[in-house]
Amino acid sequence: MVKKKIAKILAFRYKILALIFIILAGGLVLLPKHQKYEGIKPEELLSKVISPERYISTDKLADKLINKDPSYLLIDIRDEESYTKYTLPNAFNVPLAKLLDEDSEMYLDQDSYNVVLFSNDSFYADQAWILCTRLGYKNIHVLKGGINQWFKTIINPQKPIENMPAKEFELYTFRKAASMHFGVAYPEQFKGTTVIKKEPTIKKSTKKVITVKKKKKAPAEGGC
Amino acid sequence: MGPLLPNGIIPSEWDSLIAILIGLVFGFVLEASGFSSSRKLAGVFYGYDFAVLKVFFTAALVALIGLFYMDYLGFVDISQLYVHPTYLWGAIIGGTIMGVGFVAGGFCPGTSLCAVAIGKIDAIMYVIGIMIGVFIFSELFVLFKPLYEGSFLGNITLVDSFGVNPYWFIFIFTIFAVILFAISDKIRGKIKKVFY
Numbered sequence: 001m002v003k004k005k006i007a008k009i010l011a012f013r014y015k016i017l018a019l020i021f022i023i024l025a026g027g028l029v030l031l032p033k034h035q036k037y038e039g040i041k042p043e044e045l046l047s048k049v050i051s052p053e054r055y056i057s058t059d060k061l062a063d064k065l066i067n068k069d070p071s072y073l074l075i076d077i078r079d080e081e082s083y084t085k086y087t088l089p090n091a092f093n094v095p096l097a098k099l100l101d102e103d104s105e106m107y108l109d110q111d112s113y114n115v116v117l118f119s120n121d122s123f124y125a126d127q128a129w130i131l132c133t134r135l136g137y138k139n140i141h142v143l144k145g146g147i148n149q150w151f152k153t154i155i156n157p158q159k160p161i162e163n164m165p166a167k168e169f170e171l172y173t174f175r176k177a178a179s180m181h182f183g184v185a186y187p188e189q190f191k192g193t194t195v196i197k198k199e200p201t202i203k204k205s206t207k208k209v210i211t212v213k214k215k216k217k218a219p220a221e222g223g224c
Numbered sequence: 225m226g227p228l229l230p231n232g233i234i235p236s237e238w239d240s241l242i243a244i245l246i247g248l249v250f251g252f253v254l255e256a257s258g259f260s261s262s263r264k265l266a267g268v269f270y271g272y273d274f275a276v277l278k279v280f281f282t283a284a285l286v287a288l289i290g291l292f293y294m295d296y297l298g299f300v301d302i303s304q305l306y307v308h309p310t311y312l313w314g315a316i317i318g319g320t321i322m323g324v325g326f327v328a329g330g331f332c333p334g335t336s337l338c339a340v341a342i343g344k345i346d347a348i349m350y351v352i353g354i355m356i357g358v359f360i361f362s363e364l365f366v367l368f369k370p371l372y373e374g375s376f377l378g379n380i381t382l383v384d385s386f387g388v389n390p391y392w393f394i395f396i397f398t399i400f401a402v403i404l405f406a407i408s409d410k411i412r413g414k415i416k417k418v419f420y
Contacts, residue, residue, distance in 0.1 A: 009315055028292055
């Protein structure tokens with residue numbers, strides 16, 4: 001009895017299979033289409049753009065540099081000329097125009113370092129940050145105020161006036177010590193000797209070598 | 225996520241091993257479905273057996289629909305898949321030669337090797353013929369070079385060259401295939417039964 005029923009159904013097996021085929025193909029047409037994004041979704045990007053979390057202050061960066069924190073990777077996104085003139089210690093140069101090149105990808109698309117982008121101020125670094133974040137790169141930061149702020153706060157700190165809170169003095173002491181670390185000479189260091197003009201003598205940046213494993217990208221091939 | 229090999233999810237060192245495995249399974253399925261018989265293969269052209277047409281059409285459609293579903297779900301990125309480059313006139317002339325050989329010899333290159341494996345003498349002769357053809361082509365390659373490398377259209381697909389919506393194209397293609405299957409069944413019913 002059951003066998004007969006199955007046989008009855010099986011007589012239509014090719015028609016059933018054909019029907020399944022057409023339904024599956026039709027399903028592709030009817031499926032709601034969604035836009036595919038390379039990297040993260042626009043909403044996510046927007047919420048990250050609004051949040052100030054990406055900024056790292058010059059003081060914090062100076063602290064990390066002085067303590068030789070190995071997890072920080074500095075990337076100078078100005079052009080090569082400015083980079084050779086002056087840059088932060090141990091910074092790499094990835095000009096904004098070459099940001100999306102394959103060679104730059106290995107510095108930016110990784111999750112073992114905290115990448116700090118900087119330019120003369122934060123404007124271009126912010127642009128680079130948006131490009132990188134949109135592609136889903138992780139741990140990308142921007143140096144707040146860029147090199148200008150670096151000069152204003154670390155290399156040439158403003159001496160606080162007397163009625164300022166103690167915090168400011170502490171900050172000044174730190175910044176002054178930091179500037180000494182980065183090669184600025186102060187007259188009081190040389191008491192009794194001839195007056196030395198206060199001028200930032202810039203330490204030459206030594207290039208450190210970091211091996212970042214490049215992702216393998218073999219071109220797909222096939223044939224019959 | 226996918227395709228697995230180009231994205232390095234399966235290391236590229238496995239390439240050859242996977243190729244051999246797929247080749248073994250492919251050969252086994254060809255033989256198991258009777259495709260090592262030249263009579264069955266030639267049946268498409270004489271109208272007494274449409275198994276080849278149905279099997280290859282169905283395989284193409286299953287792969288096509290499956291891949292697009294996987295692309296939709298994010299398992300495979302269709303744009304990363306390998307598309308064979310099109311050399312228009314080379315393909316037309318080569319296809320014609322291959323078609324004539326198919327009707328005359330009763331094998332396509334893959335199935336002929338399959339039949340050699342089970343010891344068919346006609347298939348052995350066929351493969352020797354292929355080797356002679358390959359030899360002639362290689363020796364006279366300079367002569368054939370303009371045809372071989374000419375009219376290059378790039379790695380295009382039907383979707384690219386006609387600019388149609390792929391989903392609709394698949395749907396219409398599926399209906400077309402099902403109609404084709406039905407017609408081939410009708411033709412088969414009308415033709416006198418051939419025993420082979």
